Amino acid sequence: MPSLRFLYVATAVVAFLIVAIRGYSLVRTGQPSADVIAAQEAPTPFIEVSDFAPGDATFVILNGLPIVVWRRSGADKALAASQNDPAQWHNQYSSVYGRLEPVLADDANLTLENEWFVAIAQMRNGNPFIPLMRFGDYGGFWDSKFASQFDLSGRYRAGKEVDNLTVVPAEFTADRQRIRLDMSGSKWPPLSY
Numbered sequence: 001m002p003s004l005r006f007l008y009v010a011t012a013v014v015a016f017l018i019v020a021i022r023g024y025s026l027v028r029t030g031q032p033s034a035d036v037i038a039a040q041e042a043p044t045p046f047i048e049v050s051d052f053a054p055g056d057a058t059f060v061i062l063n064g065l066p067i068v069v070w071r072r073s074g075a076d077k078a079l080a081a082s083q084n085d086p087a088q089w090h091n092q093y094s095s096v097y098g099r100l101e102p103v104l105a106d107d108a109n110l111t112l113e114n115e116w117f118v119a120i121a122q123m124r125n126g127n128p129f130i131p132l133m134r135f136g137d138y139g140g141f142w143d144s145k146f147a148s149q150f151d152l153s154g155r156y157r158a159g160k161e162v163d164n165l166t167v168v169p170a171e172f173t174a175d176r177q178r179i180r181l182d183m184s185g186s187k188w189p190p191l192s193y
Helices: 004-029 034-040 074-082
Strands: 044-046 057-062 065-071 116-120 141-144 148-150 157-158 171-172 176-183
Touching: 116 176
Parallel strands: none
Antiparallel strands: 044 176, 057 065, 065 116, 141 148, 148 157, 171 176
């Protein structure tokens, strides 16, 4: 017959193991699952500089958002410089994707080296549109959904009043062969037409 002391020790060890296993399980349930981690780790897409000649523009879908990428030509830069007068703007500030504070809608704040313009072709209320580029009175964008016109820096200029386009933060990689887009900002409404 086992001694009473052995039973006390065995019971204490089993109780300790149960508490340790339950504690470990509790800690593990507090950790995010793989799908949550994947959803939080937004992609960092790259644009190959060699894919764009000066004046080229295109649309891509990133994180479910329609993105316009425009590499300005010399003529585009000159037109954008002529439009860079705050007295002409309806909205003095533009939003930057993933940042809470808007920035002054100056061309230098909205572009990468006054050459690359990257913006979301979707309003914050979830209304997407595919703007016509190099169209309208300002040579920038025309939104057929709201009949709104934007200049080359995505600032609202005429038509039904809407916000300026939201720019996407961009920076060159060290070798200047690619442009890194920061799409790690907050989620927007899903793309739906």
